[in-house]
Amino acid sequence: MILHIDMDAFFASVEQAINPRLKGKPLIVGTRERKLHTVVCAASYEAKALGIGSGMSSEEAFKICPDLNFVPAEQSKYIWTSGRILELIKGYGFETVYVSIDEFQIDVGDQGQSPNGGCPSYAVALAEDIRSKIHKNFNITASVGIAKNCLLAKLASKLNKPNGVAVLTEANLAEILAKTPVEKLCGVGEKTAEIFHDLGIKTCLDLYAKTPKFLERNLGKNGLNLYASLHSEESLEPADDDPDPKSVGHSYTLPRSTENPGFIRAWIRLLADMVGERLRQQGLAAATTHLWLNGPKIGNFGAQKTFPEATNDGCEIFRRVLVNMSKLGPQTPKTRALGVTCSSFTHTRYLPLFDQQKSRESLLEAVDRINDRYGDGSIYPAAITLTREMP
Ligand SMILES: [Mg+2]
Helix, strand or coil, rough: EEEEEEEECCHHHHHHHHHHHHHCCCEEEEEECCCCCCEEEEEEHHHHCCCCCCEEEEHHHHCCCCCCCCEECCCHHHHHHHHHHHHHHHHCCCEEEEEEEEEEEEHHHEEEEEEEECCCCHHHHHHHHHHHHHHHHHHHCCCCCCCCCCHHCCCCCHCCCCCCCEEECCCHHHHHHCCCCCHHHCCCCCCHHHHHHHHHCCCCHHHHHHHHHHHHHHCCCHHHHHHHHHCCCCCCCCCCCCCCCCCEEEEEEEEEEECCCCHHHHHHHHHHHHHHHHHHHHHEEEEEEEEEEEEEECEEEEEEEEEEEEEECCHHHHHHHHHHHHHHHHCCCCCEEEEEEEEEEEECCCCCCCCCHHHHHHHHHHHHCCCCCHHHCCCCCHHHHHHCCCC
């Protein structure tokens, strides 16, 4: 059995935990400091109850509720809390996967399964214990979904949100899936939902009941993957402690050494983009980025850093590589060859947290489709044009 543990309104809850004055009040967390000129990236449940949600402009949110409380997002707080929660969950000793900044999965094996397909009381007791520890330690609430695989466990985590537990067993699966619209399933956006509706698939049960053949005929390879994710009973793939960690990287040797920072950055951006594209092709996202530089003065320089959130966005990989590069100091060293490598992979079967990330994902999908159809390099970030002229 898989437990999917999802913090409730995570960023807003962390802010409310830090500042008790905000507890129980409608609160939005904005992506930028300017209260009336930003986008809501998280809303407290009190704000959600008024119809305010992430992705909305803050101006619109204040129109709905003029007394709304506002806090600009401060990533470091959420990343810190997320890391401590992950430690707490790992402490239970099960295979643990970091899904996103506020979602984690553990595999409790057969211990969670009851032979008659009824309620797996062990898994439920464990979920309650984890939830109460999270509440005690961080003063925020979490919801847990329990099911035979990751996709169904994630779906289950939404069913009794906030602050609840839901279990999908063979005994209640059909009944619950029949009541759940297919849009609730992770990875089913507006477009996919439309396709499903045209195929007569309205509820998760309609989808669950389809044969792999039907899904392949109508959705291609994605349909087959979806079937596998819905029906699998496989255990979690270990994310850490892989004896042979795989990586994806690209490197390039310049025609001659240069210390032109714009040119070097353009090359790093290009390599980061190539790595991002390869990760997306393989359905992977990576938490660790590594930069390698070679030059007459620095010899071989390497720096790597692991970030809490995995990515396959070339632009984000580029930003992370620059963090590694900052270890060299403000001056760009004379460089002859350079490489960008990513590792610590997770699978990208989960939708991102925020609408901004969702639109970023659709953008990347569109870029990949154009390059697939018209050839590599048909569309690329303007920053890369510099790589075509050696200064
Ligand atoms: Mg959450």
